[in-house]
Amino acid sequence: MELRNKKVIVTGGVSGLGRSMVELFLSKGAAVTVFDLNAQGLDQLAQTHPTVVGFQCDLSDYDQVAATTARFHERFGAADVLVNNAGIIYSAPLVCLSPAGIVRHDVAMWRKVLDADLSSVFYTTLCVIEKMIATRTRGVVVNISSVSAAGNVGQSAYSAAKAGVNALTATWAKELGMMGIRVAAVAPGYSETGSTKSALSEPVLKEIVKRVPLRRLGKPEEIAQAVVAVVENDFFTGKVFEVDGGLVV
Amino acid sequence: MQEKVQTILVDVLHIPALQVRDSLAMKEVETWDSMRHMELVASIEQTFGIELTMDEIVSMISVGDIKRVLRGRGLEG
Ligand SMILES: NC(=O)c1ccc[n+]([C@@H]2O[C@H](COP(=O)([O-])OP(=O)(O)OC[C@H]3O[C@@H](n4cnc5c(N)ncnc54)[C@H](O)[C@@H]3O)[C@@H](O)[C@H]2O)c1
Numbered sequence: 001m002e003l004r005n006k007k008v009i010v011t012g013g014v015s016g017l018g019r020s021m022v023e024l025f026l027s028k029g030a031a032v033t034v035f036d037l038n039a040q041g042l043d044q045l046a047q048t049h050p051t052v053v054g055f056q057c058d059l060s061d062y063d064q065v066a067a068t069t070a071r072f073h074e075r076f077g078a079a080d081v082l083v084n085n086a087g088i089i090y091s092a093p094l095v096c097l098s099p100a101g102i103v104r105h106d107v108a109m110w111r112k113v114l115d116a117d118l119s120s121v122f123y124t125t126l127c128v129i130e131k132m133i134a135t136r137t138r139g140v141v142v143n144i145s146s147v148s149a150a151g152n153v154g155q156s157a158y159s160a161a162k163a164g165v166n167a168l169t170a171t172w173a174k175e176l177g178m179m180g181i182r183v184a185a186v187a188p189g190y191s192e193t194g195s196t197k198s199a200l201s202e203p204v205l206k207e208i209v210k211r212v213p214l215r216r217l218g219k220p221e222e223i224a225q226a227v228v229a230v231v232e233n234d235f236f237t238g239k240v241f242e243v244d245g246g247l248v249v
Numbered sequence: 250m251q252e253k254v255q256t257i258l259v260d261v262l263h264i265p266a267l268q269v270r271d272s273l274a275m276k277e278v279e280t281w282d283s284m285r286h287m288e289l290v291a292s293i294e295q296t297f298g299i300e301l302t303m304d305e306i307v308s309m310i311s312v313g314d315i316k317r318v319l320r321g322r323g324l325e326g
Contacts, residue, residue: 134303175284178291 001140001231004029007079009072011059011124012086013052014041016193017144020220021083021227022052028228033076035059035068035124036086059086059120060112069127078135081231082128084165085144087117089199093154110157117161121168125183129176138180140231143169144223145187145240152249162187166240173238182237186226189244191218213246250297250319250326257292258312261285271313289315297324 008025012018013034025032026049033053036042042054053075057068072079090113094105121143132139148155149162165185172183190196190208196217200208209215226243230236255269262280275281281289290306293299297319301309305318 136300136303175287178287 001080001234003081003228003231006030006081007033007076008081008083009033009035009079009124009128010083010085011035011120012037013083014038014045014054016195017188017191017220017223018083018085019045020224021085022049024221024224024228025081026051030081031076033072033079035072059124060115062119062123065120065123066127069124069131073131078131078137079128079139080137081140081142082125083142083144083227084121084124086120087144087161088113089195090158091154091199092156094156105156113157114161114164117158118164118168121165125168125172129172129181132181133176133179136179139182141172141181141183142227142230143183143185144227145169145185147187147189147242147244147247147249149187149240150249169240170238177237182234184230184237185240186223186230187240187242187244188223188226189218189242189247191220191223193220208247211247212244216245218243218245250324251316252326253296254293254312254315254319257289257296261288261292269312271316272311274311276310293319297322299324 003025008030010018010021010025010032013022014036022032022034033055034042034045035055035057037056037058039056042056045052046054055068055072057064059065090109092105092109096103125141143165145165146162148159149166152159169183169185176183189212209217223243226241230241255266258264258269259266262278262285264278264280275286290301293315294301299322301318309315309318
């Protein structure tokens, strides 16, 4: 797909990896809309990039997603590209031993992570694809997965959510391919974002970097490049593009 | 056009050619579900080199309807 003048939605585009994606899509001449929970961040984004349209929305809430996509469609018609990037990173083991005894994984956090990282992808795609099909738009959906989808120690909820994202990617590629719609995923490794720094302590990050064959974290621009490559390559669908410096979790 | 439509229906719905008649409706054919309907659409579009509109797609609920839509596109035979 040639990106010039295409309508692109990036979820979670206010910060981190999503922000880099927004900037790369803009540089390719696309018209970018961001769905994000962070209203203040959306305002700041619009100040830096006045052409970017922001919609505040909690993507883990189906009613909000349905209302927001309806507003988008009313204003712009069908999207050409959807990048399901919004998500939260959460780390906790299933059970751990502490001086206070055995501590269980918080069940409320399990639900929250699955809602934010998996259900959000389902809800947003559901609402966006319906319009693509109705208008016969041969669009592209890129889901942001993670290397953790393979099963990462200390990340039950996050790994399960991202494995679910990979399964949705394969399923939707098969279902929608015949309508000319492509669905693929990009799985970043540990990247240089605020979320990585707040989720992992400095010593843990140092240990992780030692296990990365390229001995460094990914740059947000490198993940954005992979997303754009997936959108631009018309024969890429149903697969997960791993961009992780060679790391195997 | 009629022959090609029959071939598509046989291939996609896995039904015998003899079963294909104009009055055959989606609701009578167990294999003609919404997923297969999309496959039918894709197959018809590829075979005839056309792109169907949403209105045409939802109106194609019997073999006769499919042929009517294709005649509307100027495809005879
Ligand atoms: N940073 C990494 O190292 C890394 C590695 C692998 C995968 N990922 C994935 O990349 C994506 C982006 O991560 P990031 O590191 O840029 O995170 P980030 O925290 O920097 O940015 C996430 C953005 O999503 C938004 N968001 C979060 N929950 C939301 C919700 N419910 N509704 C609407 N918006 C919401 C936030 O406001 C924020 O703008 C996530 O899906 C994450 O799982 C990140």
